[in-house]
Structures are given as C-alpha cells and as structure tokens.
Amino acid sequence: MSGHSQFSLLTQRRFLPFFIVQALGAFNDNIYRQAIIGLLFYLGVSTEERTLYTNLAPALFILPYFLFSALAGQIAEKLEKQRLIVITTLMEIVIMSLAAIGFLTQNMPVLLIALFCTGLQSTLFGPVKYSVLPSILKPEELTGGNGLVEMGTSISILTGMIAGGMIFALAGSQGPIVAAVAIITLALAGNLAARLIPRVDAGAPDLKIHWNPLRESLAVLRLAKKQKAVRNAILGVSWFWFFGTILTSQLPTYAEVNLGGGSTLYIVALALFSLGTGTGSLLCEKLSGRIVEIGLVPLGAFGMSAFLFDLYFARTGTASVAGLDLAGFLQQPGSVRIVIDLLGIGLFTGFFVVPLFALIQSRSPRSEMSRVFAALNIQNSGFIVLAAGLGLLTQTVLDWSVPQLFLALAIANVVVAVYIFTIVPEFLMRFLSWVMVHTLYRLRVTGVEEHVPDEGPALIVCNHVSYMDALILSATIPRPVRFVMYYRIFNIPVMRWIFTTAKAIPIASPKEDAALMQRAFDEVDAALAEGELVCIFPEGALTRDGQIAAFKSGVEKILARRPVPVVPMALTGMWSSMWSRRDTRLGRMRVPRRFRAQIGVIAAPPVEGTATGAAQLEDKVRALRGSEA
Structure with missing residues (x-):
C-alpha cells in the first residue's frame, strides 16, 4: 500500500530501540545457555552429569513462567512500559554479572541459579514485549511490526546458539572470560537501548496487584478466555511453541541419524528452519495488505503440515553414511528436497504465528493486554513442557524414529488446525475471503x-x-x-x-x-x-x-x-x-x-x-x- 515498507519502522525511534532490546535479550539468553553447555564439555564432566545439567537447565529457565507470569502481567499493566523495560534490562545486568562469576569460577550451581533468574527476568519482560506494540504502532503496522519482532527473535536465537556454542571451541582456556565479558556487554547494550525507547503509558495504572500466584494465574487465564477469537489465537500461539519445540529438539538426532551429519549439520538444519520462519514473518505484511489478516493462519497451518509430511517421505530411514559436513550432505540424493522442506516448514510457521500475535493485540483491551500475554506465557510454558515430555516418551518408550515423530506431528497439526478453525470459523472465513x-x-x-x-x-x-x-x-x-x-x-x-x-x-x-x-x-x-x-x-x-x-x-x-x-x-x-x-x-x-x-x-x-x-x-x-x- 502506497509503497510502504515495514523496514521503515527500523529507522524510527518509536520502534528501533525496542526492536534492539528484544533482539539483544534473545541473543544474550541463547549465548548464555549454550555457553553453559560448552563449559560442561570444557570441564570434561561425565556423560551422566552432563545429561543431568542439560535437562535441568531448561526446567530451571521455564519454571518462573509458571510461578510469576501472572504477577508479571499485573506489573506490566500498572507501570509505564518504558520504565519497566529499563528495570528488566537492569535486572539482566545484575543477573549476567552473577553468571559471569559462575563462568570465571567455573561454578555450575551459580550458573544454574543465574539461569533461573534469567527465566524470571524473561518472565517479567514477556507481557510488556508484545503489549507495547499496539501503543507504538498504528493498527495497519501491527502485522509488519510483529513480523519484524518474530524475525529478529528467530535470527537472534539462532545466532546466539551458534555464538554461544563456539565460545569454548574457539577461545579454549579463555572461554570463561570471553563468555563472562560477552553476556555482561550485551546486557549493558540492552539497557542503553531501553533508555532510548519513548514513554509508553501504563495500560491500567490504578490496578491493584494481587500476589497469590496460583489464584492470579487462574484469573489471567480466565481473562484471556473472554473473547473466543483471542482465546483460540492464544491456543494457536501455544501450539506454535509445541510444534517448534518438538521439531527443533529432534533436529540434532535427525541430523546425525537420518542425514548422516554431526553438530555442524544440525546447526544448518536449525538455521534453515529459523530463516524460513523469519522470512515468513516478514512476508505477512505484504500478503495481508497491512491489515490483521487472520486468513493467513489456515494457510500457514496447512503449509506447515504439507512440508512436514514431505520431510517424512524425503528420508524415512537412517543415513547410509556418517560424519557429513554441509558440502557432503548437499551431494547426497534428496538433500535439496530436505533443504526446501525445512525452509518451507519455517516459512509457513511465520504465516501461522504472526497474524495470531497481531490478532491478540488488536482485539484485547489496552487495560488488559499485558495480563492476556501473561496468560499466553503460562500456557506456552505448559505446551513446551508437554512437547518435551512427549518427545522423550515417543522415543524412549514407543521407540519411534525421528521421521515417525515428524509424521505424527504433521497429522496432529492438521487435527489441531481443523479444531481451531471449526470452533472459530472467522479464521477459515478470512482465509476464503483472502x-x-x-x-x-x-x-x-x-x-x-x-x-x-x-x-x-x-x-x-x-x-x-x-x-x-x-x-x-x-x-x-x-x-x-x-x-x-x-x-x-x-x-x-x-x-x-x-x-x-x-x-x-x-x-x-x-x-x-x-x-x-x-x-x-x-x-x-x-x-x-x-x-x-x-x-x-x-x-x-x-x-x-x-x-x-x-x-x-x-x-x-x-x-x-x-x-x-x-x-x-x-x-x-x-x-x-x-x-x-x-x-x-x-x-x-x-x-x-x-x-x-x-x-x-x-x-x-x-x-x-x-x-x-x-x-x-x-x-x-x-x-x-x-x-x-
């Protein structure tokens, strides 16, 4: 429309500092988490101890979402939002300073305590991250703004994982120092960017904060169910996290067992999915004509399943070779098909999730929006834990291969999509209209x-x-x-x-x-x-x-x-x-x-x-x- 580009938002103060803050936050979190894993290999701990830590770390990070999301939603509703973002980035500086001590002393308990605190800081930032967008963007900019945020998040997570994983591989004995300096520097940069965000008024400055976590968690979950379209958009976003958790958690095994590669090929597979998601997120504005076009959601859902079905048929068995790098993999028969499938899954995932975020923002009252996103975070964390549990169950108890799990996920995605579009026909109506x-x-x-x-x-x-x-x-x-x-x-x-x-x-x-x-x-x-x-x-x-x-x-x-x-x-x-x-x-x-x-x-x-x-x-x-x- 009128030659507008969503990238023009990146030149404007009302959006750019916020974009930088959220991207740096995601980048720093993933550098930190991957650096912990790198430290475990550097210290040469036993496989059993490493497995314990790598399973404990995600649980510690996600636990605050269950415990404190309702409180975070109330605080985000009551406080002026720019001030709250500055507070959360100050918290990040303190937490990363503690984590730096953990790296320098090579103390895993300290690092895990800091990881829990990082989850707490992310919990507080979550409701304000998305509730601030309707205040700084025009309605016709919501889809494009959310697309940029999702693109920035996807790329930040990917590059953070790569950078964090390379610290100890490249720096060797200097790894703890490099990790400590990196996470503190990024936290400081995030705080400086937060101070450039313009003032954003509180949604409900007179709100009385209630401190009972269980009661308030139930209260915000009820609040999020008031509108059927919003309730099911939240269900759709949580399903996106379920889908993404299962898919990305299986990529290391898939890259090794089914593609015949190692850690490098896993990163390539993850990069393809992330780049596809980022591209799909950016294309949403163009395809929607700058309105909140929920008709893209069914297109995204069925596209996700179509490419995931094809990924299953592209490589159903184990690889006949091992130790392939990217060049070696691309020389194998069917490799281009797998590359296209991973990009396609990510592309349609972007089509699926960006309009859902924009719908929640456009249909939720400003005085309730932060609490609605708090409810979303609670539900998301539950779906992530469920996805991790089901992934473990299907492989250890049912003895499914990764392609079989992908097939089951593709079928489940169709079933969930049909369910959502049946109970909220507005999604399918908008798709047909579009x-x-x-x-x-x-x-x-x-x-x-x-x-x-x-x-x-x-x-x-x-x-x-x-x-x-x-x-x-x-x-x-x-x-x-x-x-x-x-x-x-x-x-x-x-x-x-x-x-x-x-x-x-x-x-x-x-x-x-x-x-x-x-x-x-x-x-x-x-x-x-x-x-x-x-x-x-x-x-x-x-x-x-x-x-x-x-x-x-x-x-x-x-x-x-x-x-x-x-x-x-x-x-x-x-x-x-x-x-x-x-x-x-x-x-x-x-x-x-x-x-x-x-x-x-x-x-x-x-x-x-x-x-x-x-x-x-x-x-x-x-x-x-x-x-x-």
Missing part, C-alpha cells in the same frame, strides 16, 4: 490508512458495484467492519457463511420485510454504540449501469440516532468484473475479462455525522470515484 480477493484482483488502496479511525465508532459509506464489494473492503480496512447488505446478497450460497461469520447485517426494503429493516437499523446502532466500524452501501442495490445511483435516506436515519464520524469511500474498476451486473447471468459465469485486474479503494477524510446528509455524501463518493467505474 484467497478469493487476492486470486481475482490486484488492490490499489488510497487514503484508507490515513482516514479510517484507529479506534472508536465510524460509519463507512461506499458505492455498490458488485457482489464482492464487502470482501474487497474488508481486505483493505485495518479494523473489523460490520457490513450492512441487501438480504438477497447476504443469502447467496457459500457467501452467506462468510457474511454470517463476519457478523454482516442483512437488510431489506420496508415493502419486502419491514421487521428485518428495523432489526438492521437497531443492529447498526448497537454496533456503533460498541465502538465498531459499520459500512453501508447507501444506493440500496448494485448499480445496473456502472454509475452511482442516488443515496437513500437510510444513512440519515442512522446518523440521526447516533451521529458518528462518516468516512466516504469509493470502489473503482469493478464494473467489468463478472461479479457485477454488467453482463447477463450467463455472461457472469465467464472468467473475468481482465484476470487479476487492478481495482481501487479510495477513502476521503471523515466528516462529522451532525454536519452531513445523503446528498452531500453522494457527492463526495462521486468525486472520489471520478469517471472510472
């Missing part, structure tokens, strides 16, 4: 971002050219819209399900159904009273000649009851579509004259509802559309 609009047309949007209010009620008025008008407008307006439409269009097969799921409001003329017309006006008023966007087509019917018909008085009745701002819009290029009345019914069944034709949506500045009428709005829409039908 596919239809982006298959048939190329959208050119002008003025929508600037003139549609970011929040609060507003009435949108637009010319009515085709049966696709509501879907096209919903694909371009950043906020959810309630459409008022002629009941015969509302009742078109298949489209009826889409319109019903989108909470469209059917209307009829008083001669056809006076009761339905009155219900429609009552629903419109109720929606505006709730602060929603409502779109009407004041012509009352599809155009029969491509021209704009006179606007009827219904718009004036709506504004008389509730004088909200009115945003005039115009559709262009739709008259030649098979979805208009230009042709006969038989003619409309043909492929459009211009497949992937470019169509336009143009918006004008809002006008006060008390100072306008049907005739004035008609003139504005005519001027917007110009001579193009």
